[in-house]
Amino acid sequence: MEQPRTAALRLLALAATALAASASSALAQKTYDPGASDTEIKVGNTTPYSGPVSPYSLIAKTEAAYFRMINEKGGVNGRKIKYISYDDAYSPPKTVEQTRKLVESDEVLLMFSALGTPTNTAVQKYLNGKGVPQLFISTGGSQWGNPKQFPWTMGYTPTYRGEGRIYARYILQNHPGAKVAILYQNDDYGKDYLAGFKDVVGEKYGKLVVAEATYEGNDPTIDSQILRLQASGADVFFNVTTAKFAAQSIKKMAEINWKPVHLLNSVSSSVGSVLKPAGFENAKGIISVAYLKDATDPQWKDDPGYKEWSAFMDKYFPEGDRANSFTVLGFCTARTLVRVLEQAGDTLTRANVMKQAADLKDVEVGMLLPGVTVNTSPTDYFPVEKEQLQRFNGERWELFGPIVTGE
CATH class of the missing domain: 3.40.50.2300 (Response regulator)
Known part of the structure; x- marks a missing residue:
């Protein structure tokens, strides 16, 4: 017959095992908002594929290629990125229409790198009212760094x-x-x-x-x-x-x-x-x-960041214009978003995406100039703030002077 002390110890061990299993289950629990699942993360974008500023659509095309690369390598924490990008022709009413479609019909987890100041202004209140991240906007408007008034909106480039x-x-x-x-x-x-x-x-x-x-x-x-x-x-x-x-x-x-x-x-x-x-x-x-490295400048030919960008362009976006800075910017923004999603782990809620986006410390994304890194905090929604003056010599840009900031 089992002694009382032995029985008590065994019960205590069983209880501890059950508690550990419960804690492990809680830790392993995955939390999702619309647009996220065990297999997929939906990311929305609007950009002018048509109209007078259509050359800027190269940014979104580069981002799409970058996400293809990430998906081919297994995705982010095992999830593939589904990048849904619609043409808004740089027309604010069209931006409103397409953004509502992305949020309400496609049910994206977040909006990413939408282009244009007037176009993003047209949907800023809507997205903040819905609690949908308006992340790494592809425009330098100073209104994209106001977390008190618009906590769901964050810029990317220097203002x-x-x-x-x-x-x-x-x-x-x-x-x-x-x-x-x-x-x-x-x-x-x-x-x-x-x-x-x-x-x-x-x-x-x-x-x-x-x-x-x-x-x-x-x-x-x-x-x-x-x-x-x-x-x-x-x-x-x-x-x-x-x-x-x-x-x-x-x-x-x-x-x-x-x-x-x-x-x-x-x-x-x-x-x-x-x-x-x-x-x-x-x-x-x-x-x-x-604030970006000029891909046409031979000084970067042995630079690790340039080599990474160049290999990406060769394999995943060979039709992209390597002399165009938009392919560099698209690479940097997409890489930064992947970092945010990696940090978010299995808690793929819109609130956690914004929390992680506001917690980037000296992040290097390869094609930013030396001395320029991505930094954010709950009170600083301007990820890239440093720049350097440059002069075109007839063939390429030449940097001069110190790293400066206008903030």
């Missing part, structure tokens, strides 16, 4: 407003007596750059800036604006335009032999989609900022 401050400081330091002409798109994107410029020059703005011109995103040409700005006598030109209009402006300036100091926003600094169509000789001397 347009911060970039505007960098150019203003450059002008004041290097061309203090300048007469500045500014061209910008008449929407939140263009006005953000202008606001950053004004942050730095303040009351000097009226004296420093001798001419301003705007254009609409669906305008056929900006030739008349360039002629008007040249007539102002400006010797510094701050050019805030998207790819199509940037190429037009560079060509027109060469045609009329207008040669001011030319500051071009980084949105349109792509060698492949802007400078090459505009003519390398025409683009010589243009100044911009960079």
